[in-house]
Amino acid sequence: MSRYRILFVDDEENVLTGMRRMLRGQRNEWDMHFVLDAQAALAVLATEVFDVIVSDMRMPGMDGAALLTEVRRLYPGMLRIILSGYSEQESVMRTVGPAHQFLAKPCSSQTVAEVISRGLELRRVLESESLRRLVAGLKSLPSPSDTYYALVSYLNNPMASVSGVAEIIAHDVAMTVELLKVTNSAYFSLPSRVTTPLQAVRVLGLEIVAALVLKVGVFRGFSGEAVTARLMEDINRDSMFVGRLARHFGKMEQFESRALEEAFCAGMLSSVGLLVLLDRMQGRFYRLKDALGKGQDLLQAELEVFGATHLQLGAYLLGLWGFNKAVVEAVALCGQPGLLPAERMHVAGAVHLARSLAGPSPAYGAGEGGRLKLDEAFFHSLGKTERLKRWSAEAVALR
Known part of the structure; x- marks a missing residue:
């Protein structure tokens, strides 16, 4: 298996030397390349393929924000990380679009390695290279x-x-x-x-x-058709309900406060992949609705029509943008909570329960085909089968 390729860019040679020395333990997994300025980075990228770029912010000539903006345009699938020892508001603002994540100097090699590793591990969530390029190349998401x-x-x-x-x-x-x-x-x-x-x-x-x-x-x-804008508004309202419902189920299961907030956050953001699909692949929704009308499973239909589920797309985006593991995991496994070993209800389970009992997503119309199938085997494994009726009643009452 080929090693992942990481490009580091910093105008201070001693910084690169220190980074090379501190990341020596990653040499068996990563092929690392170090250059002193943005122009050198672009020259290397023009002839070689890299998976990740880590750039300093303040450099003479083209700075890190400008470099990552160009990298996003030319190589949208790359994971883009900015490192900066400067905390000026303007500098940070300029990295919001082009950088997936921002790390402040001084930054330990362990932190850098962990951020890179988490980004690369996300590839297991979204296997399609073309879809990874699409998501990684996003500057922003559309709002009504x-x-x-x-x-x-x-x-x-x-x-x-x-x-x-x-x-x-x-x-x-x-x-x-x-x-x-x-x-x-x-x-x-x-x-x-x-x-x-x-x-x-x-x-x-x-x-x-x-x-x-x-x-x-x-x-x-959003600058598209009015009917799609209204659909996005419906998705937003539905997402708020799913978030509230996930947190409510968490309270019923005696989640700690942190897990409650993660359940709400993941529940609300579980639909973020739908916004990506509506923004970039709207024309394929007709094929999807046709498949659902014929009785096909929602997630399987999404895989066939889009190449991935909206949950995979959403989890990949949230992971790229630095959301914590519990939230990313809950979105990724919202359709299959049983894949996460557990002896008691976890955040992913609460989000799955909320999404399923909230009913079909507005993106797919009112038909039952757009409803996420409830993983009854997962709840049976936790000894929670008898609670399903009560949870269903709670979902209706909270509407």
Whole structure:
């Protein structure tokens, strides 16, 4: 099996020397190449194939943000990581689009290795190389235009508040994903990960959120057909319900507070892959609905029509953007929670239960074909079969 290829870029030779020495233990797994500037990096990339690029931010000439922007354009499937010893707001803002993850210097070799390894391990979640390129090349996700412009208008209001901004963002999956990606980056050095828009806006502050929206353009209004925009709004409402339901089931199963927040976050973001598909493969939904109408299983139909399920696409994107393992795992295994060994209910199980009992996703219409099949064998293995009726009643009551 060929080794993964990693390209490191930094204008300080002693930094590269230290990185080479500290990562010596990875030589059996990775083929590592080190260059001193962006132009040298682009020259190497023009003749050789790499899986990951790790670049310093501040370099003479073309800096790290500009380099990764070019790499995204030319080689969209590469995992792009930015390293910076500078904490200026403007520098960080410029990396939001082109970089998948931001690491702050000084950064240990172990941290760098772990981030690279997690990114490479995600390939097991999404096997299709063309789909990995599609997801990795995304700069942003689409939000319904009405929601986007409502947020822009509100941020321009001198009376705008943290809670008001968070309320608008919390009802949009794409905005929530983007905001949590930025907030949980190493730039802010938070002691624990935030999982809700309200936490994120409190950490960032209105000034930074306004800059992200109004100057950097981190959020994007959907510019396609009105019927698709309305569908996205329906998906957002459904996603909020799935998140609330997953957290409710977590409470019933006595999850600890951290797991409760992860259940809500993963439940809400479990539909993020649908936004990618609607944005990039909308024309194939007709084939999918036809397959569902003939009684085909939802996830199997997605595999045949798109090359992957929306859960695989979503988990891959969340993993690339640095979301924690529990959230990524819960989204990836939302359709098959039994693949994760457990003696008691876990986050992935709560999200699976919520998605199944919430009913068919609006993306596939009202028919039962669009409902995620409940993994009864998983709940039987946990001795929870007798609770299914109560869970179903709770889902109806929370509507």
